[in-house]
Amino acid sequence: MNSSPFDLVTVGGGLGASALAISMARQGARVLVLEKELQFRDRVRGEALTPWGVAEAKKLGLAELLMKTCANQILGMDMGFGVRNIIETTPQKEPGFTYFHPEMQEALLAEAGRAGAQVRRGVVVVAVEPGANNGAVITRDTKEERIRARLVVGADGRGSAVRKWAGFTSHKSPQPFHFAGVLLTGVKERQDVMTYLFNADLGLVVGIVPLTKGRWRAYLGYSTENGLFLQGSEKLGAFLAESEKVAPSVAEAYADVESIGPLATFEGTESWIDHPYRDGVVLIGDAAGTSDPTFGQGMSITLRDVRVLRDALLEHSAWDTACHHFAREHDTYFHVTRKVCGWLRILFEDPSPEAQALRHRAMPRIAEDLSRVPDHLLSGPDMPADDAVRDRLFGEY
Numbered sequence: 001m002n003s004s005p006f007d008l009v010t011v012g013g014g015l016g017a018s019a020l021a022i023s024m025a026r027q028g029a030r031v032l033v034l035e036k037e038l039q040f041r042d043r044v045r046g047e048a049l050t051p052w053g054v055a056e057a058k059k060l061g062l063a064e065l066l067m068k069t070c071a072n073q074i075l076g077m078d079m080g081f082g083v084r085n086i087i088e089t090t091p092q093k094e095p096g097f098t099y100f101h102p103e104m105q106e107a108l109l110a111e112a113g114r115a116g117a118q119v120r121r122g123v124v125v126v127a128v129e130p131g132a133n134n135g136a137v138i139t140r141d142t143k144e145e146r147i148r149a150r151l152v153v154g155a156d157g158r159g160s161a162v163r164k165w166a167g168f169t170s171h172k173s174p175q176p177f178h179f180a181g182v183l184l185t186g187v188k189e190r191q192d193v194m195t196y197l198f199n200a201d202l203g204l205v206v207g208i209v210p211l212t213k214g215r216w217r218a219y220l221g222y223s224t225e226n227g228l229f230l231q232g233s234e235k236l237g238a239f240l241a242e243s244e245k246v247a248p249s250v251a252e253a254y255a256d257v258e259s260i261g262p263l264a265t266f267e268g269t270e271s272w273i274d275h276p277y278r279d280g281v282v283l284i285g286d287a288a289g290t291s292d293p294t295f296g297q298g299m300s301i302t303l304r305d306v307r308v309l310r311d312a313l314l315e316h317s318a319w320d321t322a323c324h325h326f327a328r329e330h331d332t333y334f335h336v337t338r339k340v341c342g343w344l345r346i347l348f349e350d351p352s353p354e355a356q357a358l359r360h361r362a363m364p365r366i367a368e369d370l371s372r373v374p375d376h377l378l379s380g381p382d383m384p385a386d387d388a389v390r391d392r393l394f395g396e397y
Ligand SMILES: Cc1cc2nc3c(=O)[nH]c(=O)nc-3n(C[C@H](O)[C@H](O)[C@H](O)COP(=O)(O)OP(=O)(O)OC[C@H]3O[C@@H](n4cnc5c(N)ncnc54)[C@H](O)[C@@H]3O)c2cc1C
Pocket: 011, 012, 013, 014, 015, 016, 017, 034, 035, 036, 037, 044, 045, 046, 047, 048, 049, 050, 123, 124, 125, 126, 155, 156, 157, 158, 161, 179, 180, 181, 266, 284, 285, 286, 287, 293, 295, 296, 297, 298, 299, 300, 302
């Protein structure tokens, strides 16, 4: 038994933190969750969980809860080649889930409390102190307070300050794309099908994600070269006009829409920590590695992080060993995902002449045989991602 008052304290109470809090509290761990928001609001975040992410949610015992509280079940995916049945064609044999992100966050954080975790909201963590076998966080509520725990979990999202406080070195790979999103009603599309359409010559990608209660998340990826920055509700007209350039079906889907949330744009920049564990502080979710949002992998990777970390913490009594194991595993699946997204970005988004030349060779072969496109986005990072997979995608044989 460790002398700290908590086994784990999480900085943040989003998807990663609350999923870990639920999983560990259910096993009897003493967990404290510190979340700065009193009520979650629409920050324009991920709302489409792929089949491999749903499989992770199942392994964590969260899938049923998500379905009961906030999720819509997705059976098909339309990427411009007809609607693909994703249950039949993925190794997990699972549907996708979609949900309004703030409702998912509220549902999971409430469950963390029911599972026995202590949840404190409206609390801003202002520092983290790594230690040999444990760490501490400093919070500012009404007064400053120092809380020690056997393990501090940095789950504070894409702008993670824990990375810096705990002395990790961040790596960045800027990408020449922006990714915008807005919440809509009145979209004319099927409720059980997600749509992702690319127009690489224009450097545009559209995502149309049906949620519950007649709401839709509309995303638009666009090249940084085209001079747009789609931020703020006054840019809704430009957002819709750019989206409609991708395919005539998008114009039909958006003919009568209304916006019911903020319009926000994010950089496609990837940023990550190599080996996200040191001295009693572990990073999970976007804090460990922020993937390019265009490819919709962030929540699935976050749930994989939680599952791998949970299993390691339950298996090893020495949590230092457990966290090093987690960090090694994380690096493998995060970078497989990054690598494959890099290939897909060139083929389906990049308007440069070099990418156009590659497409000229690759696309006719892909049209004949769709299995040339590696399926990591839906099927997960355990699929092969070696040079042969890359060469086949780019039509080199
Ligand atoms: C535009 C966009 C579209 C996306 N689309 C998809 C998609 O379709 N599918 C997908 O899988 N992923 C998608 N993602 C990624 C996905 O949203 C993230 O991977 C996921 O939300 C990460 O969860 P998290 O728990 O790590 O971080 P977050 O969800 O960001 O949670 C972090 C929490 O920490 C709290 N916090 C931060 N700092 C402090 C502090 N100092 N003290 C206390 N609390 C703090 C925050 O309030 C927040 O609640 C998208 C991202 C963006 C930006």
